[in-house]
Structures are given as C-alpha cells and as structure tokens.
Amino acid sequence: MTNKDLADVIFPHITKTVADYEAMYPQRNLKEGACVTRFAPSPTGFMHLGGFFQAIIDKLIVQNRDGIFYLRNEDTDQKREVEGATDLIMSTLNHYDILPNEYQFKEKIVGNYGPYIQSERKEIYQTFIKHFIEIGRAYPCFATKEELEELRSAQEKIKARTGYYGRYARYRNLPIEEAIKKIEAGESYVIRFKSMGDFEKKFKFMDEVRGLLYLPENDEDFVIMKSEGGLPTYHFAHLVDDVLMRTTHVVRGEEWLSSVPKHVELFETFGYPIPKYIHTPLIVKKEENSVRKLSKRKDPEATMQYYEENGYPKEAVIEYLMTIINSNYEQWHTENPDKKFLDFQFDPKKMSATGGALFDMDKLNNISKNSISKMTKEELLEESYAWASKYNEQLKEIIDQDRNYYRAILNIERESSKPRKDITTYSDILNNIWYMYDDLFEKEETYEFMKITDKEEIKKITKTYMDKYFSVEDDKETWFAKIKSLCDALGYASNMKEYKQNPEAYKGNVTDISTVLRVALTKKAQTPDLYEIMQILGKDKMIERFEKLS
Numbered sequence: 001m002t003n004k005d006l007a008d009v010i011f012p013h014i015t016k017t018v019a020d021y022e023a024m025y026p027q028r029n030l031k032e033g034a035c036v037t038r039f040a041p042s043p044t045g046f047m048h049l050g051g052f053f054q055a056i057i058d059k060l061i062v063q064n065r066d067g068i069f070y071l072r073n074e075d076t077d078q079k080r081e082v083e084g085a086t087d088l089i090m091s092t093l094n095h096y097d098i099l100p101n102e103y104q105f106k107e108k109i110v111g112n113y114g115p116y117i118q119s120e121r122k123e124i125y126q127t128f129i130k131h132f133i134e135i136g137r138a139y140p141c142f143a144t145k146e147e148l149e150e151l152r153s154a155q156e157k158i159k160a161r162t163g164y165y166g167r168y169a170r171y172r173n174l175p176i177e178e179a180i181k182k183i184e185a186g187e188s189y190v191i192r193f194k195s196m197g198d199f200e201k202k203f204k205f206m207d208e209v210r211g212l213l214y215l216p217e218n219d220e221d222f223v224i225m226k227s228e229g230g231l232p233t234y235h236f237a238h239l240v241d242d243v244l245m246r247t248t249h250v251v252r253g254e255e256w257l258s259s260v261p262k263h264v265e266l267f268e269t270f271g272y273p274i275p276k277y278i279h280t281p282l283i284v285k286k287e288e289n290s291v292r293k294l295s296k297r298k299d300p301e302a303t304m305q306y307y308e309e310n311g312y313p314k315e316a317v318i319e320y321l322m323t324i325i326n327s328n329y330e331q332w333h334t335e336n337p338d339k340k341f342l343d344f345q346f347d348p349k350k351m352s353a354t355g356g357a358l359f360d361m362d363k364l365n366n367i368s369k370n371s372i373s374k375m376t377k378e379e380l381l382e383e384s385y386a387w388a389s390k391y392n393e394q395l396k397e398i399i400d401q402d403r404n405y406y407r408a409i410l411n412i413e414r415e416s417s418k419p420r421k422d423i424t425t426y427s428d429i430l431n432n433i434w435y436m437y438d439d440l441f442e443k444e445e446t447y448e449f450m451k452i453t454d455k456e457e458i459k460k461i462t463k464t465y466m467d468k469y470f471s472v473e474d475d476k477e478t479w480f481a482k483i484k485s486l487c488d489a490l491g492y493a494s495n496m497k498e499y500k501q502n503p504e505a506y507k508g509n510v511t512d513i514s515t516v517l518r519v520a521l522t523k524k525a526q527t528p529d530l531y532e533i534m535q536i537l538g539k540d541k542m543i544e545r546f547e548k549l550s
C-alpha cells in the first residue's frame with residue numbers, strides 16, 4: 001500500500017490535480033512591478049480598526065502600480081461566523097472609498113481568481129491536501145482530545161517544549177494499512193502536515209517592516225485540515241489561496257509573525273515563492289500608566305462603526321490612520337496639501353515595528369476639527385445631512401425644515417482664512433448651533449451672563465441698542481462702530497486702553513456690552529462671530545429674544 005492509496009481512501013471524490021488549479025489560476029498578466037494584495041478578514045461581525053488599517057495599506061501598495069487589491073472572506077471558522085458580516089466590511093470599505101478590485105458579494109463574483117469565500121473553496125484545498133498525502137508530507141492523525149492533553153502534561157512535566165512534533169508525533173509513522181483500517185472503521189481524524197524542519201536550526205526571514213530576522217525552523221506537525229472531509233486551517237488556506245490568487249504582498253497583523261516558520265515550510269514544500277510579508281503592529285491605547293491593546297469589548301473606538309456613527313469625516317479618519325501607518329506622512333501631507341492620501345508612497349520600514357501603534361483620540365479629534373473647518377458650507381451641509389439621515393433624526397428634520405437657514409449658520413466664520421474650529425464631528429453640530437433655533441433656544445434654561453447680571457441694566461442695553469444702533473444693513477465695521485457708540489452713550493468704555501488706564505471712570509467696557517448682547521441672543525457666553533449671528537437671526541427674532549428677558 002502506498003501514500004497514493006491512503007490519499008484515495010481519504011479523498012475519493014477529488015479528481016482534479018494541483019496542476020489543474022495552477023493552470024486555472026495562471027500568473028496574472030500585470031505590468032512589471034505591479035503588486036497583488038488582499039484584505040482577508042474573518043467574518044466576525046465587526047470591522048476592527050486594526051483590520052481597516054491593513055486594508056488601507058493594501059490599497060496604498062497597489063495604487064499607482066496598476067496592481068490588484070482583492071477581498072477574501074476567511075470563513076473557515078464557521079462557529080464564529082456572523083450573518084451580515086461581509087455586508088458590514090463592504091459598506092465600510094465603500095464608505096472610505098477603499099473598494100477592492102476583486103471580491104465576491106451577494107452572489108456576484110468580480111475577478112477571475114475566485115471564489116473569494118473560503119468555504120466555497122473546499123475542493124481546491126482538499127486537492128492540495130491530497131497531493132501532500134501522496135508525496136508523504138501529510139497524514140491522518142487519530143489523536144483524541146484526551147491523548148493530546150496527556151501529551152501536553154507529559155511534556156510540561158519534563159519541561160519539554162509543548163506541541164505535536166518529532167518523537168511526540170504519535171501518528172506520524174503509523175503504517176498506511178493501519179491508518180486505512182481506522183478510517184474505514186469510522187474513527188475521527190484530522191490531517192497533519194509532516195514537517196521536516198529542525199527547531200534547533202535558524203533560517204533567514206525578511207519581514208518588510210522589521211527587516212532581516214532569524215527564526216527557528218518549524219518542526220511541528222500542525223493540523224492542516226480540521227476534521228475528516230472538512231475545511232483547512234488558516235495556515236493551509238493561506239498557502240493555497242495566496243499561491244493561487246497570486247498574492248505578492250501579505251499584509252496581516254503581527255500576531256501571525258510567530259507562525260511564519262510554518263508558512264515558510266509549507267511554501268517550500270511546494271516550491272512556491274514566498275510572498276512579501278508586512279506584519280502590521282497592534283493598535284494600542286494608553287491607559288493611566290500602561291499601554292494596552294485596543295479591545296473591541298472594552299473600547300468602542302476599536303470598531304470602524306464608531307467613527308461612522310459619531311460623524312467623523314472620512315478624510316479625517318483616513319488622515320489620522322495614515323499618520324500612524326507611516327511616520328513621514330504628516331510632513332508629506334503638509335508639503336502636498338492638494339494630493340490625495342493614495343498618492344503617498346507607503347514605506348513599510350517607516351511603520352512602528354515594536355511596542356504597537358499608539359492610538360491617540362485627541363489627535364484624531366484635532367484632525368477632525370481641522371478637516372471640518374476646511375469644508376465649504378455646501379460640503380458640510382451635504383456631509384452632515386448624509387450623516388444625519390442615518391444617525392440623527394433631529395438634525396435631519398432641522399435641515400429639512402429650512403436648508404438655507406442651516407447653510408447660513410454653517411457658513412458663520414467659514415470659507416475664510418481663519419475658519420471656525422469648534423465642530424469636531426457631525427454629531428457635534430447641534431451642540432454648537434442649537435441657539436439659532438427657537439424651540440431649542442427655549443429649552444435651554446440658563447443664560448450665561450457674566451459681569452453684567454442686573455436685569456434692568458441688561459434691558460436698558462438691549463433696548464437702547466435696538467432702538468438706536470442696530471440695522472441689518474450695516475457692514476461689520478459700521479456694526480462695531482455702533483456698538484462702541486452704544487458704550488459711550490451708556491457710560492461704558494469703548495476703548496480698552498482708556499478703560500485700563502482708568503477703570504473707575506466707567507461702568508464697564510465694550511466686551512461687557514458685547515457679552516450682554518451675545519448672551520441675551522444665544523444664552524451662551526462664547527459663540528462664533530456675533531455680527532454674523534445677528535445677520536442670520538434678523539431684527540424680529542432679535543427683538544423677540546431681547547423682550548423675553550424683561
């Protein structure tokens with residue numbers, strides 16, 4: 001009996017060969033130097049920030065080099081699969097314009113290297129596994145859970161390295177006849193790779209981020225198929241898919257770095273070239289005095305949904321992530337303000353290789369504020385409306401009631417060289433403009449009056465102002481000159497220098513007067529430009545609000 005007999009007993013239905021698949025998925029016909037990258041998430045129901053970080057890198061690598069970026073759904077762990085998970089991944093990529101060139105989505109396959117869903121590639125994996133058995137590099141292992149546990153405690157007792165390797169690999173040399181007998185008797189098994197490595201030896205491995213590493217060879221007979229007739233493990237699917245889909249660059253989390261020896265041995269067993277590996281750092285956050293991994297259980301900001309729901313502009317999220325992807329991005333961006341992030345030349349050597357990539361919410365908020373401040377009123381109107389339509393009914397209604405009024409409010413201190421920077425996210429807009437809407441203005445109970453709180457005095461100031469000094473026709477200069485005249489008329493200093501020299505001579509100064517007007521109209525002591533606010537509110541509404549105070 002030969003290995004071939006064993007392979008036929010295990011996979012009687014597999015009739016294709018590895019060569020058939022190599023011919024079906026030939027080398028891609030791409031320009032010289034073009035790269036092929038993939039984003040390969042497991043459908044867990046979240047789009048993790050770390051995964052999205054990798055997708056951006058995938059896209060950056062292929063951009064400008066006529067390469068291919070494809071999406072592969074790694075659903076071999078069907079216990080963890082969540083329905084609708086792929087929709088979420090596609091909609092996130094779509095939201096940020098990081099769409100793959102090839103993918104499979106809702107019955108539609110785009111690209112010639114699919115299926116792009118691992119559970120639909122079972123026959124392909126099994127063909128490769130069958131081949132491994134035929135050449136004596138894979139075998140069925142009948143070890144039960146108890147047997148494996150015993151092995152582990154025996155190894156721990158003598159302080160040996162734990163695992164299924166060398167002389168501990170009990171079924172590695174089981175005679176073929178016995179293996180077939182067990183299979184025919186219906187015993188359960190998995191398929192293991194037969195390693196030829198030596199853990200005592202090191203080999204050179206080039207990690208694109210970390211540089212040259214010396215890693216111990218793999219000697220573990222690790223599992224490549226999880227149960228009889230089943231799906232492969234990650235290690236084996238990585239080999240088959242990245243070979244047949246002709247991936248040139250594997251961008252994945254650094255948690256896979258320790259599995260590299262396994263992957264290298266698999267690729268070498270087949271004689272396939274090893275792809276370039278970019279192991280991305282863990283995204284970590286500071287917590288008091290320690291630094292820890294962002295966790296999707298503890299940190300809402302660990303999932304991409306958070307940024308969409310909270311109304312961060314997509315450019316801001318990308319720009320922030322770009323600053324942690326490459327340390328020289330910020331400078332490049334400052335020097336090339338009109339270029340898009342995809343024009344940036346990604347350099348894996350400029351990515352943090354140790355200690356993780358520190359996620360800094362304050363920095364993201366700052367970038368977000370800047371990004372919103374640079375939008376035109378029309379852009380902000382469109383973006384905030386799209387956001388509100390999905391996430392904030394109240395803001396949507398307000399915009400629907402009167403788009404022009406909303407646009408005018410957004411335009412306060414906008415489209416200028418020193419634009420307002422008080423809005424961090426779209427979800428922040430209402431907090432900053434509520435006082436421009438009567439019903440919201442009514443609901444707020446507190447007036448933030450500062451120095452002047454006497455009701456009679458406030459009434460005198462507002463009434464005199466409306467009666468003698470306010471006109472909607474005035475330009476900003478005239479408007480301010482009139483406020484100064486109001487000061488002079490009521491015994492307040494219109495000139496700050498004079499006031500400082502002789503404060504006793506006045507009831508207060510021009511700032512106190514402006515504050516009274518501001519608070520009476522908005523209830524707030526701090527707002528953007530008061531002149532613009534008055535222009536938008538208009539005379540009638542101003543009188544109404546001033547009269548409310550008496």
Ligand code: GLU
Pocket residue numbers: 039040041042074238250251252253
């Ligand atoms: N499905 C793997 C994960 O979610 C992907 C690793 C890879 O990109 O190869 O971690």
